[in-house]
Amino acid sequence: MAATPADGGLDPVMAFALVGALGVGAQWVAWRLRMPAIVLMLVAGLLAGPVFGIFDPERDIGVLMGPMISIAVAIILFEGGLTLDFHSLRGAEQGVKRLVVVGAPLGWIGSALALHYVGGLSWESAAVFGGIMIVTGPTVIAPLLRQARLNRRPAQLMQWEAIVNDPIGALAAVLAFEVVVVTAAAGSLGHAAWEIIRGITIACAVGYGAGWGLSEAFRRAYVPEYMKVPVLFAVLLAAFAVTDYMLHESGLLTVTVMGIVMANANLPSYTELRRFKEHATILLVSGVFILLAANMDFETLGRLNWQAAALVAVVVLLVRPATVLLSLLGTNIPFKERLLVGLAGPRGVVLVAVAGLFGERLVANGVEDAAFLTPFAFALVAVTVVLNGFLLAPVARAMGLAGKGTPGVIIAGGSQFATSFAQALLSVKIPVLITDTNRARLRSARDAGLHVFYGDVLSEAAEHSVEIMSYGRIVAVSDNDAYNTLVATDLAPEFGRENVYQLGRLKSDSKRLVLPPGLGGQSFAGKLTYLEIASKMAKGWEVRVTLLTDEFTKSDWAAQNPEGIALALYKEGGAFTLLSADAEWEPDPDTELIWFGPGREDVAAK
Incomplete structure (x- = not known):
């Protein structure tokens, strides 16, 4: 028997169709209008959800919403790990390595401090969200760079920082979340440390084993070409589910490690796998974005007050530039290029997806102010994407760091x-x-x-x-x-x-x-x-x-x-x-x- 709408809501099948239509439709309209897709997806989700009340994920989808977002975030993080090819990074300039090795920890610390002292969040929420805030959004950077046509070095710095820090930011958020959850559940500090070490060890072992085993199976032709993508997704979901069942929330770390292992396995079909998965990720990202935007209410949006505006300003104008300038201190990169990279830090959908997932989990574990993470993530993404979309090109041209005229x-x-x-x-x-x-x-x-x-x-x-x-x-x-x-x-x-x-x-x-x-x-x-x-x-x-x-x-x-x-x-x-x-x-x-x-x-x- 088909499911029927409850309380005047949408049928679940219609709700799924609406999520797909809004997400993909917003991306298509953004492409036609040459606008940032993230902003249009945000507007579409808010209009369908809290503004007109057409779609309420908790009402229309119910208990399926949580698992859907968890699986979608797992696949998105796996895709992030799959972009981290260490062979490509070997030829990268010193600046890229500095932005990763020095910049990631500095950005994490700086963001956490801003979230706590400016945003008024607890240390638990600040530590988790500060980790994912170091991700600058590789899916957002590429079209911005093509539009701005920056010189090669600053463009490479931004592009490689986004690619490499994507899985690192996810790992930071996952580890911080594990620490918060395990510490709250454990009776002593020693027990908490043991649980954290055990969880990281199990997640890394399963992720490495799944990635290595799948790579060997593909390399030795144990899996036919037409089944490689289905097998990949089946193993990915199995690894995520098993480790998540053994130790709650360790599945996200598992799939990220699995992606990194496969990215560095030199698979002959690696490009085809990544491209197909990128298409799937676009669908998942669109869906997660619409679900999270539509699930917000005016009470939650009301938390975006002057304090939230001050927090965005501190993150964009102080934390990000300071992180980049300190990371690149002592390199041969000119100050103008360092400053441009510091001013350009657009966040993407990975930030919103992970923040939405961890925000709900932290609230369920008693961290009440974690409910603020999702609306702040939306605000940070919208502000940084709009600012960079309109200002990156003219600022870069004014600094002499971008091409002029026609592409x-x-x-x-x-x-x-x-x-x-x-x-x-x-x-x-x-x-x-x-x-x-x-x-x-x-x-x-x-x-x-x-x-x-x-x-x-x-x-x-x-x-x-x-x-x-x-x-x-x-x-x-x-x-x-x-x-x-x-x-x-x-x-x-x-x-x-x-x-x-x-x-x-x-x-x-x-x-x-x-x-x-x-x-x-x-x-x-x-x-x-x-x-x-x-x-x-x-x-x-x-x-x-x-x-x-x-x-x-x-x-x-x-x-x-x-x-x-x-x-x-x-x-x-x-x-x-x-x-x-x-x-x-x-x-x-x-x-x-x-x-x-x-x-x-x-x-x-x-």
Whole structure:
């Protein structure tokens, strides 16, 4: 028999559907409006919950809400552990290690002090929440960095700090919570210490064993490819449930350790596992955010008074900058970069999710003021995301630490065409970088004074050496169709599929040699293949720039250049657009058209 709504509430199935629609819908609207998704999810949850009373999680979902949030937070923390690859950290700069080794403890202590003395919270609540406050939100940092287009070093500092401190902050909160709970339940200090050590040992042992065992099973092909993700989730939930049953709340530490172990196991299918899990995490994060926001009431929101505002101000303007500046003291990082990193500390959904879970658990263990953690977490996230979203780019530009103008283009594959296209882009002040694994193919670009990178754009070296955040689009134009498709497919999640282009592919009569049509990016340069472009370049074709005006329109250009192929549009002070082969375009007046066609001498000869 289907469940029926109680007290005029929603049916449980309808409630689950509403949570998904609000969470994912808010993220989609945020993407369309280029706004922080966290703020829209917060607004959606508050409107559906305390404002209009459409959705009340405790009424409509009931006893399922607690387990749902626990499992969701466990998977989110596992995903955080899965991002901590020590091999990648080895090449990181000294500043990143300082922000982790020195900054994490300093941030924990500073946040706890602020929570206690400014926010008036008990030491129990301050210690637990102070731990998770060191997390700066990797899911929030990435889009902010791409929007602000910071220079490489401050961008790397922020990005790696967020990635590495994500699981560390969760571990700090879990350990502090264990100390609070065990100390309150134990009869003596010695017994409490024993319980804490036992819990940490069991959680780490189970987490390490599950991570190592699963990695070996995947490596030895004991699990088929199509079952790897289901098996991963089954083992994850089992490890969480078993350790949580043996010792309450130790499951969160277990799954975090499990993620760290798998991240450093060098699995061949690691990228696929992480990407699928990232998609699942987006759904879970959306759901947890909506549930926690809708579950708040006006009495709880009323606690966000002047004291809460003072606490947010102290954390943002004092604790965070002081933590970064003290951590990076004595390094060769310029003061301006240190200050920028200190001022930029946006918190993300992990903070809200973990704070919501631990807040309820602390209240259940007799720590009454822990009820304040969830609304304060929402306030801190909203303030830091909005401030960084609006101020990071202009502040960075004012300090000379961000790129100016239009986001640039990465051209993967060196050739005469790549050099000609890059020169045309530079003529309208579009930053451009040409990459290739063959040094000889970069010779013409180097001779022309263009910015080049010798190496694979997909390599770890490129990740650490190239200011990726300065570029918003990528065009794969190498002589290898498979490589072009790989570049476009691999970088599409990072750049956005609408910003990834490649040359046309060679047609083959053999089905075994045809690449799947669903892979790759948008067709570029009129779907010409590399060989066709090379042939035209040998005949004197070049990439040219023409200003389209009211007097010289698109029709006039097309009439004079019937063979011309439109590549991009740029309007001074406006938008820059790469044109796919199938794009229908109609330029505004005073727009620069970048196009590929016969050289001026060839046209004059005709």
